[in-house]
Amino acid sequence: MVVLEITKEELEGKKVNFIDVRTKLERQNGHIKGDIHIPITELESKKNELDKNKEYVLYCEKGNRSLYGSLYLVAKGYKVKSLKGGYNKYIN
Template sequence: MTAMTAKEVQQKLEAGETLHMIDVREQFEVEEGHIKGITHIPLGELEERIGELDKNTEYIMICRSGARSGRATAYLEEKGYKVINMTGGMMSWEGETI
């Protein structure tokens, strides 16, 4: 499984890179604060919403601690998607949130 730290994601965003980020937390968690530009797909909806994703796009998976996003990353990798797990999740995030 490919992984990237929260700090690495933050550095890429601050450098102006366009990242495709999927936050798999629940609605109330996302409302408490999230990274600007995320797509919100709760983990429990990922299987039914997989058609919204493009196999030619690389996605960074985000959750609270990195566990749920790790499960999402493994699931999507198995289905042929290019995905990276943001280790440490939002608990490790030091960048701006909205």
């Protein structure tokens, strides 16, 4: 079984390549510094911009869309996890 979710605590001290899959409007409320913004609706068309040799952590507001995006990208051969609880849990 592949674990697709990761917590903020599990990421502490690691260099992380975050991908924000929220909308542009949601992103205006804040985002993780240094992340990449690829809305979930554009993930399929922009996946080739990602390096399959890097590991990524996707996040959205609560963790549902990022989990869906992670399932999609893992099926395409990418090393991806979803931030459990999303951005809301990450900042609190």
